[in-house]
Amino acid sequence: MAVQNEVRAPATNGGRSLFYDPRVRGFVFQAALIVLVVLFVWSAASNAIENLREQNIASGFGFLGTTAGFDISQHLIDYSPTSTYGRAFVVGFLNTLLVAAVGIVLATVLGFLVGIARLSPNWLIARIATAYVEVIRNIPLLLQLLFWYFAVLKALPGPRQSLDFGFGIYLNIRGLFLPNPVFGPGSGLFDVAIVVAIVAVVVLARWARRRQAATGVQFPVFWTSVAMLLGLPLCGLAVAGFPVTFDMPELKGFNFSGGVGLEPEFVALALGLSLYTASFIAEIVRGGINAVSHGQTEAANALGLRGALTLRLVVIPQAMRVIIPPLTNQFLNLTKNSSLAVAIGYPDLVSVFAGTVLNQTGQALEVIFITMLVYLALSLATSAFMNWFNLRMALVER
Amino acid sequence: MSIAYVRETPAEALPPPSSTSGPVAWLRANLFSSWFNIVLTLVAVWLLWSIVVPLVKFAFIDAVWTGDNREACLGPEVGACWAFVNAKFGQFVYGTYPVDERWRVDLVYLMLVVGLAALAIPKVPYKRTSALCMLVAFPVLSFILLQGGMFGLELVETTRWGGLLVTLVVSYVGIVASLPLGVLLALGRRSKLPIIKTFSVAFIELWRGVPLITVLFMSSVMLPLFLPDGVSFNKLLRALIGVALFSSAYMAEVIRGGLQAIPKGQFEGAQAVGLGYWQMMRLIILPQALKLVIPGIVNSFISLLKDTSLVLIIGLFDLLGIVQRNFTDANWATPVTSTTGYLFAGFVYWVLCFSMSRYSLYMERRLDTSRR
Numbered sequence: 020m021a022v023q024n025e026v027r028a029p030a031t032n033g034g035r036s037l038f039y040d041p042r043v044r045g046f047v048f049q050a051a052l053i054v055l056v057v058l059f060v061w062s063a064a065s066n067a068i069e070n071l072r073e074q075n076i077a078s079g080f081g082f083l084g085t086t087a088g089f090d091i092s093q094h095l096i097d098y099s100p101t102s103t104y105g106r107a108f109v110v111g112f113l114n115t116l117l118v119a120a121v122g123i124v125l126a127t128v129l130g131f132l133v134g135i136a137r138l139s140p141n142w143l144i145a146r147i148a149t150a151y152v153e154v155i156r157n158i159p160l161l162l163q164l165l166f167w168y169f170a171v172l173k174a175l176p177g178p179r180q181s182l183d184f185g186f187g188i189y190l191n192i193r194g195l196f197l198p199n200p201v202f203g204p205g206s207g208l209f210d211v212a213i214v215v216a217i218v219a220v221v222v223l224a225r226w227a228r229r230r231q232a233a234t235g236v237q238f239p240v241f242w243t244s245v246a247m248l249l250g251l252p253l254c255g256l257a258v259a260g261f262p263v264t265f266d267m268p269e270l271k272g273f274n275f276s277g278g279v280g281l282e283p284e285f286v287a288l289a290l291g292l293s294l295y296t297a298s299f300i301a302e303i304v305r306g307g308i309n310a311v312s313h314g315q316t317e318a319a320n321a322l323g324l325r326g327a328l329t330l331r332l333v334v335i336p337q338a339m340r341v342i343i344p345p346l347t348n349q350f351l352n353l354t355k356n357s358s359l360a361v362a363i364g365y366p367d368l369v370s371v372f373a374g375t376v377l378n379q380t381g382q383a384l385e386v387i388f389i390t391m392l393v394y395l396a397l398s399l400a401t402s403a404f405m406n407w408f409n410l411r412m413a414l415v416e417r
Numbered sequence: 418m419s420i421a422y423v424r425e426t427p428a429e430a431l432p433p434p435s436s437t438s439g440p441v442a443w444l445r446a447n448l449f450s451s452w453f454n455i456v457l458t459l460v461a462v463w464l465l466w467s468i469v470v471p472l473v474k475f476a477f478i479d480a481v482w483t484g485d486n487r488e489a490c491l492g493p494e495v496g497a498c499w500a501f502v503n504a505k506f507g508q509f510v511y512g513t514y515p516v517d518e519r520w521r522v523d524l525v526y527l528m529l530v531v532g533l534a535a536l537a538i539p540k541v542p543y544k545r546t547s548a549l550c551m552l553v554a555f556p557v558l559s560f561i562l563l564q565g566g567m568f569g570l571e572l573v574e575t576t577r578w579g580g581l582l583v584t585l586v587v588s589y590v591g592i593v594a595s596l597p598l599g600v601l602l603a604l605g606r607r608s609k610l611p612i613i614k615t616f617s618v619a620f621i622e623l624w625r626g627v628p629l630i631t632v633l634f635m636s637s638v639m640l641p642l643f644l645p646d647g648v649s650f651n652k653l654l655r656a657l658i659g660v661a662l663f664s665s666a667y668m669a670e671v672i673r674g675g676l677q678a679i680p681k682g683q684f685e686g687a688q689a690v691g692l693g694y695w696q697m698m699r700l701i702i703l704p705q706a707l708k709l710v711i712p713g714i715v716n717s718f719i720s721l722l723k724d725t726s727l728v729l730i731i732g733l734f735d736l737l738g739i740v741q742r743n744f745t746d747a748n749w750a751t752p753v754t755s756t757t758g759y760l761f762a763g764f765v766y767w768v769l770c771f772s773m774s775r776y777s778l779y780m781e782r783r784l785d786t787s788r789r
Contacts (some may be wrong), residue, residue, distance in 0.1 A: 049612040056616070063643040070642045141454050142447040145463040157770035158763045159723040161730075166759040169744075174752065293460050363731055373634050381640040391627045391635070398626035411729035 111371030115144040119354040125293035130300025155298040168287035187267040195281040197270035212255030284365035307342035456492015490751040573655040579734040587725040594661035599668025624666035671713035675706035715777035
């Protein structure tokens with residue numbers, strides 16, 4: 020088919036030349052593939068229908084509307100055993116998104132720290148970062164999750180002997196307990212202030228860029244933005260008279276009450292996922308920074324830029340171009356890896372839907388199909404973003 | 418008049434000042450060059466102190482090395498219970514494979530090591546022959562040896578395979594099956610025929626888009642539904658099918674990278690000497706492309722080896738699965754058993770994966786001709 024050589028295949032009559040015509044061959048190949056796939060799907064489908072009828076398993080998506088009858092330990096939306104399977108699916112999906120979001124934030128922060136630490140001139144720090152990456156990257160994630168869950172969190176003391184981290188943060192066998200901020204009346208001003216600050220920052224950045232393009236005069240956008248983002252909400256709170264109180268976790272009887280309680284399964288999963296993914300992100304960050312050639316730094320120095328400015332204006336923008344595509348890939352990996360939750364009993368999509376719901380209804384086809392579709396949609400959305408980003412950021416060459 | 422003193426030999430060079438060479442200077446340059454650096458060093462020392470010291474204490478100093486049951490590993494200040502690993506070592510390596518037949522597994526391990534060494538060490542000749550051996554002859558031979566039931570070998574059901582054996586079988590079969598599939602898919606993805614291209618892209622993106630655990634669920638729960646009556650696959654084979662499909666999608670992307678790295682002149686040259694598509698691929702393009710992606714193949718082998726631990730979720734006992742299962746043994750139930758088991762399993766995985774990643778780095782440097 021790659022031999023697209025129409026000139027060499029002259030229209031001499033006879034079966035032989037037809038056989039060697041790349042277009043005819045291509046057509047035959049593709050027809051054969053279609054026939055094969057259709058045959059395969061058809062036989063699989065007919066077998067499945069036959070087997071389902073024999074085993075008396077219902078088919079179709081009607082089960083999503085029936086009562087689930089089981090409880091889920093962590094739910095972001097209202098859920099009870101009388102809710103439907105469809106609602107259980109949503110609860111599981113939200114739990115997946117929650118742990119993925121927390122994991123992505125933690126992994127990115129830690130990954131950037133470790134990646135930069137590997138390039139540190141401090142010998143000891145660089146070695147520790149290298150050791151971290153090489154150890155964590157080469158041990159299966161599942162093993163790490165099981166270790167954090169069974170060997171660490173499940174071996175912690177009970178609530179009465181909790182580990183106390185100060186600031187009202189406690190860790191025990193029941194999970195991690197944090198203070199919960201409670202916004203009293205008048206804190207609507209706080210939300211408004213945040214929105215106003217964000218809008219103001221965007222407007223300011225645009226104005227500063229336009230002014231710099233026109234006149235060359237710079238404006239300290241970064242520090243002004245930080246001041247506005249922190250200051251405006253604080254002002255809002257101050258005007259309202261600080262209506263925020265903290266609901267502290269307290270030991271009452273045999274368990275803590277008040278505050279935010281994070282289940283040990285969630286803590287183990289978020290911890291394991293972020294530690295594991297951080298080691299990959301660290302390598303991406305190191306590679307990205309190394310990919311900016313030394314000549315760029317030297318040229319920036321020759322132009323008279325100082326260290327911090329060189330980093331901010333020359334090195335980081337070029338490194339980010341290399342870093343972001345594999346970084347989004349790692350975010351996607353983390354989201355997919357969160358499905359290992361099933362091994363430690365965190366109620367994520369796979370654990371709730373492809374686990375409990377599948378076992379209760381027996382409708383393997385539909386359940387697995389929906390589960391795969393969700394992950395597939397997530398990954399297609401990510402790769403769409405990546406393509407868009409690559410197009411936007413692609414080097415414009417001469 | 419005579420000159421009182423003339424130096425006839427050059428003076429001996431003085432040693433450089435201690436502030437620019439030697440351990441003190443090294444310390445000053447690398448650890449204490451600035452205030453920020455000093456703080457970093459202190460943080461690093463604190464980190465080492467709080468992680469390495471307890472780890473060494475747990476794994477070596479306080480560890481229990483011998484003992485027959487849990488009694489040995491009970492106590493307030495007991496570290497790792499290596500006696501547990503020692504007692505269960507056979508299970509960890511062979512699963513519940515019959516003790517008298519374990520030589521067969523040993524033989525397979527030996528063949529694997531020899532074959533991989535022949536492939537991996539660049540100086541050993543006959544690369545093509547040994548690659549063929551490892552990709553075709555070795556899997557068939559190992560299957561006959563492990564399963565038995567012919568040539569006078571006792572039949573050992575796959576349900577009795579376990580531990581490191583299952584880990585290696587699943588990852589090796591995954592990689593061997595994914596090579597030809599991956600080559601076909603990669604060629605398909607670069608093909609000019611629209612239907613073949615669409616099919617390849619859809620197949621690759623489908624498997625790459627879903628987590629392995631759903632693929633394993635699919636192959637263990639859904640696959641039996643697709644089979645006609647009377648045909649049934651055992652659990653291991655079902656897992657193998659899932660793993661092979663999954664890894665072939667990743668392999669296809671690795672090989673596509675190699676194909677893209679081949680300059681266009683190679684394709685045009687092959688066409689100019691009159692080679693057809695398959696001849697061109699077989700004789701010119703693939704040998705170069707596959708050689709280029711050796712590091713990528715090793716890397717996917719590493720991630721596959723780590724991913725095989727997931728088969729424990731569908732009820733197969735690979736290395737991690739069998740370690741995990743032995744925690745429930747009442748004979749060895751102590752507070753430190755699980756940590757010891759995880760340390761051991763983690764160490765085995767780490768040694769395998771780390772050595773392979775070093776090898777892949779070495780190959781990368783060897784194949785990289787840009788610096789010469």
